Amino acid sequence: MKKYLCIVALAFVACHNEREVRAGDRGDNIGSQMTSRAPGAPPVATNPNTLLSKESVQKVQTALRDRGFVVEKNGTLDAKTQTALRSFQRREGIATTGMPDQLTIRKLNLQPEEILRANPVKERERLNEDDQSKNDYDSGDR
């Protein structure tokens, strides 16, 4: 009896495999997006200059070029890069924002933690400045 119950329980769990469905089809499917567990996850970019570093944008541009889009590898999210991103997003059936959001980055076979990670050197310097100013702020007037 216990053996049969175990078999039934295993079958029940197996049936609940999450299926990935595509977004963009007229209301029928939406993209399933799970964030990956990222050990040492990137700090939140708190400075617009480090939001998308030059190296990150270049990786996105390289990935777009590999897929046949005509973009320059200049490290700037210029109009051509945004247009290429929109075309790619349209092809993949996701929202055509022209911005490298996490789902777009994954569909380019890139790691979001590489692209959305703030420039490590600049961010470390900024964090050190923030810690110092936070100490000053905490000890000073609010």
Next chain:
Amino acid sequence: MIGRKPFYRRVWFWIPVAIVLFVGILALIATPLARFGTNKALAQVEAFDSEYDSVSFNLFTLTYTLHKLKLSDAVQKPPVVYVEDIVAHVDVKELFRFNIVGNAHVGGAKVTWVLLPRPKPKETAKPPETPDIAQLDEILRSIIPFKVGRVEVTKSELLLVDGSEATRPKIWIKDIEMSLEDFTNRRKLDEGWPATFALSATVQKSGKLTVFVTADPLSDVLKLAGRAELKHLKLADLHAFLAAKTGLSIPEGTFDLYAGFKTEKGYITGVAKPFLRDVNIEAADKKLSHALVAEVADAALDLLSDDNKGRDTVAAELPIKGKLTSPKPEILPTVLSVLRNAFIESLSASFVHTPSVPNN
């Protein structure tokens, strides 16, 4: 063999049959239950009449679908809100961990937003408490654990109507494509990821708007950084709006705006760089005051513009400052103040380096 029970009298046969029957019954009643829940939720929205074409719920993928939702009021036609499709999906694995993690897609939404002036509060009335957005983390933690894996809005439109003016000028924002990812109210669910927001839209047929923001809503004080661009907006497309607000008309010229902003210690700071190109200002009506202002403004812009390869460009760099606590989110006044400041600041900044006239 003699004495052996037939299979239909064994327990191992009836358990899976019971499970299949149970799941089948749930699947059959899922859609009616979803319809009931939807009607109940829409009934709570008392200000509008609501209707929709169809609703369904797929038990196996935990996907809810709503087609052609309309919210309308008695006065306004077409509907205030129309949505072609809403599809929402809940992650099954996270449900077993007692977390609500879901994705949603909204397609073909058309929203009309009439901005009315706020009524003056009565002197004796207590001022309404506005939530402190800098303490967003406390507000979020008061809600049951949830995580928005990804919400996207596609092929949508927003019509902003300035109800405070007699002519009710409009700003039309179309081709809205938006995504919001990893927005959660529990640290254990965010897995160290920031929430990201991306938006692309067309403003008044010519302006291309893009916005990209990352944020950590669960930090002690809201942390975010972002960038926004509005490019190639033809000022002629804002004729009705500018005429109502300023009495001026700008039949020629384009407006570009580039902005970067971040939060720091409860304040939002950043820089906005507006560019005015080949602007020609006229009076919108026959009033003498408007004609005089138009002449002065047009002459000033001609004086201050940089003649760059035949294009007249006026540029400025405007600091963005604001307090996160008790915000008053009024989009139209904010846009107006940026446009107004673009003129004023560019004029004043250009005059800073003008040599003073010597006294003879």
